[in-house]
Amino acid sequence: MSTNALDAIAKAHVPVLRDDVLRLIAPRDGGVYVDVTLGRGGHAEAILEASAPSGRLVGIDRDETAIRETRERLSRFGERVRFVHGAFSGLRAHLASAGTPRVDGLVADLGVSSPQLDTAERGFSFKSEGPLDMRMDTSSGKTAREVIADMDERELADVLFQYGEERKSRPIARSIKRAEADGRLETTLDLSRAIWRVTGPRRVGIDPATRSFQALRIVVNAELGELEALLDALPDVLVDGGVAAIISFHSLEDRPVKHALKADPRLEVIGKKPIEANEDEARDNPRSRSAKLRGAKRLPRAEDPAEVSP
Ligand SMILES: C[S@@+](CC[C@H](N)C(=O)[O-])C[C@H]1O[C@@H](n2cnc3c(N)ncnc32)[C@H](O)[C@@H]1O
Structure with a gap:
Protein backbone atom coordinates (compact mmCIF):
# COMPACT_ATOMS: atom_id res chain seq x y z
CA MET A 1 0.00 0.00 0.00
CA PRO A 115 -7.40 -4.04 10.56
CA GLN A 116 -7.18 -7.53 12.07
CA LEU A 117 -10.95 -7.64 12.64
CA ASP A 118 -11.83 -6.13 9.28
CA THR A 119 -9.56 -8.29 7.12
CA ALA A 120 -11.58 -11.43 6.41
CA GLU A 121 -8.49 -13.53 5.64
CA ARG A 122 -7.26 -13.10 9.22
CA GLY A 123 -10.22 -15.13 10.45
CA PHE A 124 -11.26 -12.94 13.42
CA SER A 125 -14.64 -11.86 12.09
CA PHE A 126 -17.82 -13.86 12.54
CA LYS A 127 -19.45 -11.70 9.87
CA SER A 128 -17.24 -12.27 6.84
CA GLU A 129 -16.00 -15.46 5.26
CA GLY A 130 -12.36 -16.26 5.95
CA PRO A 131 -10.12 -19.13 7.05
CA LEU A 132 -10.49 -20.16 10.70
CA ASP A 133 -7.17 -18.64 11.68
CA MET A 134 -7.39 -15.89 14.38
CA ARG A 135 -3.62 -15.72 14.95
CA MET A 136 -2.26 -12.23 15.55
CA ASP A 137 1.17 -13.61 14.65
CA THR A 138 0.61 -15.62 11.49
CA SER A 139 4.22 -16.82 11.52
CA SER A 140 3.76 -19.20 14.44
CA GLY A 141 1.31 -21.09 16.61
CA LYS A 142 -1.86 -23.01 15.92
CA THR A 143 -4.83 -21.63 14.02
CA ALA A 144 -8.32 -21.58 15.54
CA ARG A 145 -9.18 -24.55 13.32
CA GLU A 146 -6.27 -26.54 14.79
CA VAL A 147 -7.03 -25.41 18.34
CA ILE A 148 -10.63 -26.62 17.98
CA ALA A 149 -9.41 -29.93 16.52
CA ASP A 150 -7.13 -30.44 19.54
CA MET A 151 -9.98 -30.12 22.06
CA ASP A 152 -12.75 -32.55 22.83
CA GLU A 153 -16.30 -31.28 23.23
CA ARG A 154 -16.01 -30.82 26.96
CA GLU A 155 -12.74 -28.87 26.78
CA LEU A 156 -14.19 -26.68 24.06
CA ALA A 157 -17.28 -25.96 26.19
CA ASP A 158 -15.04 -25.00 29.12
CA VAL A 159 -13.11 -22.58 26.92
CA LEU A 160 -16.31 -20.95 25.63
CA PHE A 161 -17.62 -20.60 29.16
CA GLN A 162 -14.40 -19.40 30.79
CA TYR A 163 -13.12 -16.99 28.14
CA GLY A 164 -16.37 -16.02 26.43
CA GLU A 165 -18.64 -16.15 29.48
CA GLU A 166 -21.00 -18.06 27.17
CA ARG A 167 -23.89 -19.59 29.10
CA LYS A 168 -24.83 -21.92 26.24
CA SER A 169 -21.27 -23.23 26.05
CA ARG A 170 -22.18 -26.93 26.13
CA PRO A 171 -24.73 -27.02 23.27
CA ILE A 172 -22.54 -24.64 21.25
CA ALA A 173 -19.48 -26.87 21.72
CA ARG A 174 -21.59 -29.87 20.65
CA SER A 175 -22.77 -28.02 17.54
CA ILE A 176 -19.21 -26.98 16.63
CA LYS A 177 -17.85 -30.48 17.08
CA ARG A 178 -20.71 -31.90 15.00
CA ALA A 179 -19.94 -29.44 12.20
CA GLU A 180 -16.29 -30.51 12.40
CA ALA A 181 -17.19 -34.21 12.20
CA ASP A 182 -19.41 -33.50 9.17
CA GLY A 183 -16.61 -31.62 7.39
CA ARG A 184 -18.45 -28.29 7.70
CA LEU A 185 -15.96 -26.35 9.82
CA GLU A 186 -13.42 -24.74 7.55
CA THR A 187 -14.31 -21.05 7.61
CA THR A 188 -15.34 -18.30 10.01
CA LEU A 189 -18.90 -18.41 8.68
CA ASP A 190 -19.01 -22.20 9.21
CA LEU A 191 -18.17 -21.48 12.86
CA SER A 192 -20.75 -18.68 13.08
CA ARG A 193 -23.41 -20.97 11.62
CA ALA A 194 -22.57 -23.71 14.15
CA ILE A 195 -23.06 -21.15 16.93
CA TRP A 196 -26.21 -19.63 15.44
CA ARG A 197 -27.75 -23.12 15.14
CA VAL A 198 -27.90 -23.03 18.96
CA THR A 199 -28.45 -19.36 19.72
CA GLY A 200 -30.40 -18.24 16.68
CA PRO A 201 -29.12 -15.23 14.75
CA ARG A 202 -28.80 -11.77 16.25
CA ARG A 203 -32.06 -9.94 16.82
CA VAL A 204 -30.99 -7.01 18.99
CA GLY A 205 -27.73 -6.07 20.70
CA ILE A 206 -24.48 -7.91 20.13
CA ASP A 207 -24.29 -10.96 17.90
CA PRO A 208 -24.36 -14.22 19.90
CA ALA A 209 -21.27 -15.42 17.99
CA THR A 210 -19.21 -12.60 19.53
CA ARG A 211 -18.60 -14.40 22.82
CA SER A 212 -17.44 -17.69 21.31
CA PHE A 213 -15.17 -15.91 18.82
CA GLN A 214 -13.66 -13.91 21.69
CA ALA A 215 -13.05 -17.09 23.68
CA LEU A 216 -11.29 -18.86 20.82
CA ARG A 217 -9.24 -15.78 19.96
CA ILE A 218 -8.02 -15.55 23.56
CA VAL A 219 -6.90 -19.19 23.50
CA VAL A 220 -5.34 -19.08 20.02
CA ASN A 221 -3.21 -16.07 21.03
CA ALA A 222 -2.63 -17.12 24.67
C1 LIG B 1 -5.92 -2.67 19.73
S1 LIG B 1 -4.56 -2.88 18.73
C2 LIG B 1 -3.54 -1.50 19.09
C3 LIG B 1 -3.90 -0.30 18.33
C4 LIG B 1 -2.91 0.83 18.46
N1 LIG B 1 -2.88 1.37 19.79
C5 LIG B 1 -3.17 1.93 17.48
O1 LIG B 1 -3.24 3.08 17.86
O2 LIG B 1 -3.32 1.61 16.28
C6 LIG B 1 -3.69 -4.15 19.54
C7 LIG B 1 -2.43 -4.60 18.82
O3 LIG B 1 -1.64 -5.28 19.77
C8 LIG B 1 -1.11 -6.44 19.20
N2 LIG B 1 -0.95 -7.41 20.29
C9 LIG B 1 -1.91 -7.99 21.03
N3 LIG B 1 -1.38 -8.83 21.92
C10 LIG B 1 -0.04 -8.75 21.78
C11 LIG B 1 1.06 -9.38 22.43
N4 LIG B 1 0.89 -10.26 23.42
N5 LIG B 1 2.31 -9.04 22.05
C12 LIG B 1 2.51 -8.13 21.05
N6 LIG B 1 1.50 -7.52 20.37
C13 LIG B 1 0.25 -7.83 20.73
C14 LIG B 1 -2.10 -6.87 18.16
O4 LIG B 1 -1.47 -7.62 17.14
C15 LIG B 1 -2.65 -5.54 17.66
O5 LIG B 1 -1.97 -5.08 16.52
Whole structure:
Protein backbone atom coordinates (compact mmCIF):
# COMPACT_ATOMS: atom_id res chain seq x y z
CA MET A 1 0.00 0.00 0.00
CA SER A 2 1.33 3.50 -0.78
CA THR A 3 2.39 5.88 2.00
CA ASN A 4 -0.41 8.25 0.95
CA ALA A 5 -3.04 5.54 1.24
CA LEU A 6 -1.69 4.52 4.66
CA ASP A 7 -1.66 8.16 5.76
CA ALA A 8 -5.28 8.59 4.70
CA ILE A 9 -6.28 5.57 6.80
CA ALA A 10 -4.21 6.84 9.71
CA LYS A 11 -5.80 10.30 9.57
CA ALA A 12 -9.16 8.70 10.17
CA HIS A 13 -7.72 6.66 13.04
CA VAL A 14 -7.86 8.26 16.45
CA PRO A 15 -6.60 5.72 18.98
CA VAL A 16 -8.74 4.92 22.00
CA LEU A 17 -8.37 7.37 24.94
CA ARG A 18 -5.41 9.03 23.20
CA ASP A 19 -5.49 12.25 25.22
CA ASP A 20 -5.83 10.40 28.52
CA VAL A 21 -2.88 8.16 27.64
CA LEU A 22 -0.82 11.26 26.85
CA ARG A 23 -1.83 12.89 30.13
CA LEU A 24 -0.72 9.80 32.06
CA ILE A 25 2.55 9.22 30.26
CA ALA A 26 3.36 12.92 29.83
CA PRO A 27 5.90 12.39 27.01
CA ARG A 28 8.79 14.84 26.99
CA ASP A 29 11.63 15.74 24.70
CA GLY A 30 14.46 13.27 25.29
CA GLY A 31 12.22 10.63 26.89
CA VAL A 32 12.18 6.95 25.90
CA TYR A 33 8.89 5.11 25.45
CA VAL A 34 7.51 1.75 24.41
CA ASP A 35 4.21 0.95 22.75
CA VAL A 36 3.80 -2.80 23.21
CA THR A 37 0.67 -2.92 21.02
CA LEU A 38 1.80 -0.83 18.07
CA GLY A 39 -1.08 -1.73 15.71
CA ARG A 40 -1.65 1.17 13.30
CA GLY A 41 0.58 3.31 15.48
CA GLY A 42 -2.00 5.82 16.70
CA HIS A 43 -0.70 5.96 20.28
CA ALA A 44 2.91 5.67 19.11
CA GLU A 45 2.48 8.60 16.77
CA ALA A 46 0.89 10.74 19.50
CA ILE A 47 3.78 9.94 21.86
CA LEU A 48 6.41 10.68 19.20
CA GLU A 49 4.75 14.00 18.39
CA ALA A 50 4.49 14.96 22.06
CA SER A 51 8.13 14.03 22.76
CA ALA A 52 9.60 15.92 19.78
CA PRO A 53 12.22 16.69 18.77
CA SER A 54 14.30 13.93 20.32
CA GLY A 55 12.03 11.53 22.28
CA ARG A 56 12.37 7.91 21.15
CA LEU A 57 9.91 5.05 20.97
CA VAL A 58 10.11 1.30 20.54
CA GLY A 59 7.00 -0.07 18.82
CA ILE A 60 6.29 -3.75 19.41
CA ASP A 61 3.63 -5.92 17.78
CA ARG A 62 3.33 -9.63 17.22
CA ASP A 63 1.58 -8.94 13.91
CA GLU A 64 4.12 -8.61 11.09
CA THR A 65 1.63 -6.83 8.83
CA ALA A 66 1.06 -4.17 11.48
CA ILE A 67 4.83 -3.70 11.85
CA ARG A 68 5.34 -3.43 8.09
CA GLU A 69 2.52 -0.95 7.46
CA THR A 70 3.15 1.19 10.52
CA ARG A 71 6.89 1.32 9.84
CA GLU A 72 5.99 2.96 6.55
CA ARG A 73 3.46 5.31 8.14
CA LEU A 74 5.78 6.51 10.89
CA SER A 75 8.82 6.79 8.63
CA ARG A 76 8.88 10.57 9.07
CA PHE A 77 10.13 10.03 12.64
CA GLY A 78 13.31 8.42 11.28
CA GLU A 79 15.73 7.08 13.87
CA ARG A 80 13.47 8.17 16.73
CA VAL A 81 11.39 5.03 16.33
CA ARG A 82 12.42 1.35 16.37
CA PHE A 83 10.13 -1.50 15.37
CA VAL A 84 10.13 -4.96 16.87
CA HIS A 85 8.14 -7.96 15.75
CA GLY A 86 7.49 -9.75 19.00
CA ALA A 87 5.18 -10.44 21.91
CA PHE A 88 4.73 -9.16 25.48
CA SER A 89 6.36 -12.33 26.78
CA GLY A 90 9.66 -11.16 25.26
CA LEU A 91 9.38 -7.56 26.45
CA ARG A 92 12.55 -7.40 28.53
CA ALA A 93 14.61 -8.95 25.73
CA HIS A 94 13.01 -6.78 23.02
CA LEU A 95 13.80 -3.60 24.94
CA ALA A 96 17.33 -4.74 25.74
CA SER A 97 18.05 -5.52 22.09
CA ALA A 98 16.63 -2.14 21.07
CA GLY A 99 19.21 -0.60 23.44
CA THR A 100 16.59 0.75 25.87
CA PRO A 101 16.19 -1.76 28.72
CA ARG A 102 14.24 0.83 30.73
CA VAL A 103 11.69 3.33 29.51
CA ASP A 104 9.98 6.46 30.82
CA GLY A 105 6.56 5.31 29.68
CA LEU A 106 4.76 2.24 28.37
CA VAL A 107 1.42 2.00 26.62
CA ALA A 108 -0.60 -1.17 26.03
CA ASP A 109 -3.88 -1.07 24.11
CA LEU A 110 -4.94 -4.69 24.47
CA GLY A 111 -6.81 -6.99 22.13
CA VAL A 112 -7.18 -7.08 18.38
CA SER A 113 -6.90 -4.14 16.01
CA SER A 114 -9.51 -2.93 13.55
CA PRO A 115 -7.40 -4.04 10.56
CA GLN A 116 -7.18 -7.53 12.07
CA LEU A 117 -10.95 -7.64 12.64
CA ASP A 118 -11.83 -6.13 9.28
CA THR A 119 -9.56 -8.29 7.12
CA ALA A 120 -11.58 -11.43 6.41
CA GLU A 121 -8.49 -13.53 5.64
CA ARG A 122 -7.26 -13.10 9.22
CA GLY A 123 -10.22 -15.13 10.45
CA PHE A 124 -11.26 -12.94 13.42
CA SER A 125 -14.64 -11.86 12.09
CA PHE A 126 -17.82 -13.86 12.54
CA LYS A 127 -19.45 -11.70 9.87
CA SER A 128 -17.24 -12.27 6.84
CA GLU A 129 -16.00 -15.46 5.26
CA GLY A 130 -12.36 -16.26 5.95
CA PRO A 131 -10.12 -19.13 7.05
CA LEU A 132 -10.49 -20.16 10.70
CA ASP A 133 -7.17 -18.64 11.68
CA MET A 134 -7.39 -15.89 14.38
CA ARG A 135 -3.62 -15.72 14.95
CA MET A 136 -2.26 -12.23 15.55
CA ASP A 137 1.17 -13.61 14.65
CA THR A 138 0.61 -15.62 11.49
CA SER A 139 4.22 -16.82 11.52
CA SER A 140 3.76 -19.20 14.44
CA GLY A 141 1.31 -21.09 16.61
CA LYS A 142 -1.86 -23.01 15.92
CA THR A 143 -4.83 -21.63 14.02
CA ALA A 144 -8.32 -21.58 15.54
CA ARG A 145 -9.18 -24.55 13.32
CA GLU A 146 -6.27 -26.54 14.79
CA VAL A 147 -7.03 -25.41 18.34
CA ILE A 148 -10.63 -26.62 17.98
CA ALA A 149 -9.41 -29.93 16.52
CA ASP A 150 -7.13 -30.44 19.54
CA MET A 151 -9.98 -30.12 22.06
CA ASP A 152 -12.75 -32.55 22.83
CA GLU A 153 -16.30 -31.28 23.23
CA ARG A 154 -16.01 -30.82 26.96
CA GLU A 155 -12.74 -28.87 26.78
CA LEU A 156 -14.19 -26.68 24.06
CA ALA A 157 -17.28 -25.96 26.19
CA ASP A 158 -15.04 -25.00 29.12
CA VAL A 159 -13.11 -22.58 26.92
CA LEU A 160 -16.31 -20.95 25.63
CA PHE A 161 -17.62 -20.60 29.16
CA GLN A 162 -14.40 -19.40 30.79
CA TYR A 163 -13.12 -16.99 28.14
CA GLY A 164 -16.37 -16.02 26.43
CA GLU A 165 -18.64 -16.15 29.48
CA GLU A 166 -21.00 -18.06 27.17
CA ARG A 167 -23.89 -19.59 29.10
CA LYS A 168 -24.83 -21.92 26.24
CA SER A 169 -21.27 -23.23 26.05
CA ARG A 170 -22.18 -26.93 26.13
CA PRO A 171 -24.73 -27.02 23.27
CA ILE A 172 -22.54 -24.64 21.25
CA ALA A 173 -19.48 -26.87 21.72
CA ARG A 174 -21.59 -29.87 20.65
CA SER A 175 -22.77 -28.02 17.54
CA ILE A 176 -19.21 -26.98 16.63
CA LYS A 177 -17.85 -30.48 17.08
CA ARG A 178 -20.71 -31.90 15.00
CA ALA A 179 -19.94 -29.44 12.20
CA GLU A 180 -16.29 -30.51 12.40
CA ALA A 181 -17.19 -34.21 12.20
CA ASP A 182 -19.41 -33.50 9.17
CA GLY A 183 -16.61 -31.62 7.39
CA ARG A 184 -18.45 -28.29 7.70
CA LEU A 185 -15.96 -26.35 9.82
CA GLU A 186 -13.42 -24.74 7.55
CA THR A 187 -14.31 -21.05 7.61
CA THR A 188 -15.34 -18.30 10.01
CA LEU A 189 -18.90 -18.41 8.68
CA ASP A 190 -19.01 -22.20 9.21
CA LEU A 191 -18.17 -21.48 12.86
CA SER A 192 -20.75 -18.68 13.08
CA ARG A 193 -23.41 -20.97 11.62
CA ALA A 194 -22.57 -23.71 14.15
CA ILE A 195 -23.06 -21.15 16.93
CA TRP A 196 -26.21 -19.63 15.44
CA ARG A 197 -27.75 -23.12 15.14
CA VAL A 198 -27.90 -23.03 18.96
CA THR A 199 -28.45 -19.36 19.72
CA GLY A 200 -30.40 -18.24 16.68
CA PRO A 201 -29.12 -15.23 14.75
CA ARG A 202 -28.80 -11.77 16.25
CA ARG A 203 -32.06 -9.94 16.82
CA VAL A 204 -30.99 -7.01 18.99
CA GLY A 205 -27.73 -6.07 20.70
CA ILE A 206 -24.48 -7.91 20.13
CA ASP A 207 -24.29 -10.96 17.90
CA PRO A 208 -24.36 -14.22 19.90
CA ALA A 209 -21.27 -15.42 17.99
CA THR A 210 -19.21 -12.60 19.53
CA ARG A 211 -18.60 -14.40 22.82
CA SER A 212 -17.44 -17.69 21.31
CA PHE A 213 -15.17 -15.91 18.82
CA GLN A 214 -13.66 -13.91 21.69
CA ALA A 215 -13.05 -17.09 23.68
CA LEU A 216 -11.29 -18.86 20.82
CA ARG A 217 -9.24 -15.78 19.96
CA ILE A 218 -8.02 -15.55 23.56
CA VAL A 219 -6.90 -19.19 23.50
CA VAL A 220 -5.34 -19.08 20.02
CA ASN A 221 -3.21 -16.07 21.03
CA ALA A 222 -2.63 -17.12 24.67
CA GLU A 223 -3.80 -13.61 25.50
CA LEU A 224 -4.12 -13.99 29.25
CA GLY A 225 -0.69 -15.61 29.65
CA GLU A 226 0.78 -12.83 27.51
CA LEU A 227 -0.91 -10.21 29.68
CA GLU A 228 0.46 -11.87 32.79
CA ALA A 229 3.98 -11.75 31.30
CA LEU A 230 3.54 -8.05 30.50
CA LEU A 231 2.39 -7.24 34.03
CA ASP A 232 5.28 -9.22 35.45
CA ALA A 233 7.85 -7.28 33.39
CA LEU A 234 6.37 -3.81 34.05
CA PRO A 235 8.27 -2.85 37.22
CA ASP A 236 11.55 -4.01 35.66
CA VAL A 237 11.26 -2.06 32.45
CA LEU A 238 10.10 1.29 33.87
CA VAL A 239 12.63 3.84 35.10
CA ASP A 240 11.99 5.32 38.55
CA GLY A 241 8.95 7.55 38.12
CA GLY A 242 8.14 5.91 34.76
CA VAL A 243 4.47 5.37 33.97
CA ALA A 244 2.52 2.49 32.42
CA ALA A 245 -0.87 3.07 30.77
CA ILE A 246 -2.91 -0.05 30.03
CA ILE A 247 -6.21 -0.12 28.17
CA SER A 248 -8.36 -3.23 28.49
CA PHE A 249 -11.68 -4.08 26.90
CA HIS A 250 -13.25 -6.82 28.98
CA SER A 251 -13.17 -7.98 32.56
CA LEU A 252 -10.90 -10.98 31.86
CA GLU A 253 -8.22 -8.42 30.97
CA ASP A 254 -9.12 -5.63 33.34
CA ARG A 255 -9.23 -7.80 36.46
CA PRO A 256 -5.59 -8.98 36.29
CA VAL A 257 -4.45 -5.49 35.32
CA LYS A 258 -6.23 -3.92 38.28
CA HIS A 259 -4.94 -6.57 40.64
CA ALA A 260 -1.31 -6.54 39.44
CA LEU A 261 -0.98 -2.76 39.57
CA LYS A 262 -2.47 -2.64 43.03
CA ALA A 263 -0.62 -5.61 44.49
CA ASP A 264 2.91 -4.75 43.35
CA PRO A 265 4.76 -2.76 46.04
CA ARG A 266 7.07 -1.30 43.37
CA LEU A 267 4.15 0.45 41.67
CA GLU A 268 1.80 3.24 42.67
CA VAL A 269 -1.65 3.21 41.10
CA ILE A 270 -2.63 6.51 39.50
CA GLY A 271 -6.22 7.57 40.18
CA LYS A 272 -8.90 5.83 42.18
CA LYS A 273 -10.90 4.58 39.24
CA PRO A 274 -10.07 3.52 35.69
CA ILE A 275 -10.43 6.21 33.04
CA GLU A 276 -13.28 5.63 30.59
CA ALA A 277 -14.30 7.34 27.36
CA ASN A 278 -16.44 10.45 27.66
CA GLU A 279 -19.72 10.74 25.77
CA ASP A 280 -18.16 12.36 22.71
CA GLU A 281 -15.51 9.70 22.30
CA ALA A 282 -17.98 6.89 22.98
CA ARG A 283 -20.20 8.29 20.21
CA ASP A 284 -17.39 8.80 17.71
CA ASN A 285 -15.49 5.59 18.41
CA PRO A 286 -17.67 2.60 19.37
CA ARG A 287 -14.59 0.56 20.37
CA SER A 288 -13.88 3.03 23.17
CA ARG A 289 -17.19 2.27 24.91
CA SER A 290 -15.85 -0.75 26.76
CA ALA A 291 -12.33 0.64 27.27
CA LYS A 292 -10.83 0.98 30.75
CA LEU A 293 -7.51 2.76 31.11
CA ARG A 294 -5.41 2.15 34.21
CA GLY A 295 -2.14 3.83 35.03
CA ALA A 296 0.68 3.14 37.47
CA LYS A 297 3.96 4.81 38.33
CA ARG A 298 7.25 3.04 39.13
CA LEU A 299 8.34 3.93 42.66
CA PRO A 300 12.01 4.85 43.21
CA ARG A 301 14.30 1.81 43.42
CA ALA A 302 16.25 3.31 46.30
CA GLU A 303 13.19 2.67 48.47
CA ASP A 304 12.87 -0.85 47.19
CA PRO A 305 14.91 -3.23 49.36
CA ALA A 306 14.46 -6.15 46.97
CA GLU A 307 15.95 -4.25 44.08
CA VAL A 308 19.13 -5.54 42.50
CA SER A 309 20.98 -3.63 39.81
CA PRO A 310 20.22 -4.75 36.24
C1 LIG B 1 -5.92 -2.67 19.73
S1 LIG B 1 -4.56 -2.88 18.73
C2 LIG B 1 -3.54 -1.50 19.09
C3 LIG B 1 -3.90 -0.30 18.33
C4 LIG B 1 -2.91 0.83 18.46
N1 LIG B 1 -2.88 1.37 19.79
C5 LIG B 1 -3.17 1.93 17.48
O1 LIG B 1 -3.24 3.08 17.86
O2 LIG B 1 -3.32 1.61 16.28
C6 LIG B 1 -3.69 -4.15 19.54
C7 LIG B 1 -2.43 -4.60 18.82
O3 LIG B 1 -1.64 -5.28 19.77
C8 LIG B 1 -1.11 -6.44 19.20
N2 LIG B 1 -0.95 -7.41 20.29
C9 LIG B 1 -1.91 -7.99 21.03
N3 LIG B 1 -1.38 -8.83 21.92
C10 LIG B 1 -0.04 -8.75 21.78
C11 LIG B 1 1.06 -9.38 22.43
N4 LIG B 1 0.89 -10.26 23.42
N5 LIG B 1 2.31 -9.04 22.05
C12 LIG B 1 2.51 -8.13 21.05
N6 LIG B 1 1.50 -7.52 20.37
C13 LIG B 1 0.25 -7.83 20.73
C14 LIG B 1 -2.10 -6.87 18.16
O4 LIG B 1 -1.47 -7.62 17.14
C15 LIG B 1 -2.65 -5.54 17.66
O5 LIG B 1 -1.97 -5.08 16.52
